[in-house]
Amino acid sequence: MSFVMGRCIGVDVGGTKIAAARVESDGSLSRRFRTDTRADEGPDGVIERICQGIEQVMGEEKVEGIGIACPGPLDARTGVVLSPPNLPGWDRIPLKDRLEERFGVPVRVENDANAAAWGEYLLGAGRGADPMVYITVSTGIGGGIVLDGRLYRGADTFAGEIGHTIVDPGGAPCSCGRRGCLEALASGTAIARAAAEAVRKGNRRIREAGGSAPRAEHVFAAYRDGDEDASRIVREAVRHLAIGISNIVHLFNPRAIVIGGGVARAGDALFAPLRERIRAFLMPSFAGTFELLPAKLGEDAGVVGAAALWAERPK
Ligand SMILES: [Zn+2]
Structure with a gap:
């Protein structure tokens, strides 16, 4: 199966939104669909809305493949x-079979x-960089690895969980039930x-x-103004990210590390100190071996990457 212009559909199922579109071979989207996930209604309701999205995007034209980022x-x-964790009530749901039927x-x-990583590799900031590691820093921290022109999934397709690598043993509690994960220390949350x-x-x-419930973007705004607390918070998040990223660099010797997700929108306020910190953690031979790049596909990364799964060569 090859990736034919406009004949693949990508669907991004998130904890709050479902997005779908046809994806052209240059990564542009047409016939966009977007709706609330309403995850609290459980798998049947969510799958119904996924189907609704696919139907609307599909129209009368031929479709050769559907990719779901979930x-x-x-x-x-x-x-x-x-x-x-963010799709309550889901337990071993055969999503592929149900949609194919x-x-x-x-x-x-x-x-x-992984889908976003693949999208950034094929059509975004990581184009042509191999190995490429993608890290999304938003409410959580996720990751995906592209190796030899394919997604590296590991023995059970669980690989790439950089958010749950431990960077501070015994540190802050994580949503996964353990402590000191990168996600617990450097995510937007x-x-x-x-x-x-x-x-x-x-x-x-x-x-x-940001009032009494500030978000990461408010911290970066205060950081740019030289606020001391904001500087300390950014410094700590950056230090933990740099530990996680330098570990990845030593393991994979990547050509590029692409950072996406809401927190990456802080731009230079994040990337400048992060580059400096990572450099300090690296063995000298790794200096200058990779680029640290902001993601390019933004909110569309999941939809683009999911459709582009059909461009991944078979193993
Ligand atoms: Zn964790």
Whole structure:
């Protein structure tokens, strides 16, 4: 199966939104669809809305493949979604089989971070860089690895969980039930938690930007103004990200590391100190071996990457 212009559909199933579109071979989207996930209604309701999206995007034209980017954990070989924390009630749901039955079109299901990684590699910031590692820093932290022109999925398709590599043993509790994961220390949620704490203790600059429930973007705004608490919060998040990323660099010797997700929108306020910190953690031989790049596909990464799964050569 090759990636034919406009004949593949990508669907991005998130905890709050479902997005779908036809994806052209240059990565541009047509016939966009978007709706609320309403995850609290459980798998049947969510799958119904996924189908609704596919139907609208499909129209009367021929479709050769459908790709679904979905929160993990899931088995990408069988397309069975295990039990994602942000899709309550899902437990071993055979999403691929159910959609293939309904539409009579081959379906691939991939973990959302892997799909975004593949999209950035094929059509975004990581084009031509191999190995390429993609890291999304938003409410959580996810990752995907492209090696020898394919997604590297590992023995059980669980690979790439950089968010749950431990960077501070015994550190802050993580959503996965363990402690000190990168996600617990450097995600948008972790930055927001530290910011709320600073506001509670009397910080005014962060409160001016984001009230009593500030988000990461408000912390970066205060950081640019030289606020001390914001600087400390950014410094800590950057230090932990740099530990995680330098470990990846030593393991994979990547040509590029692409960073996406909401927190990456902070731009130079994140990338400048991050580059410096990573450099300090690297063995000298790794200096200058890779680029650290902001993602290019933005919110479309999941949809583009999911459709582009049909361009991945078979193993
Ligand atoms: Zn964790």
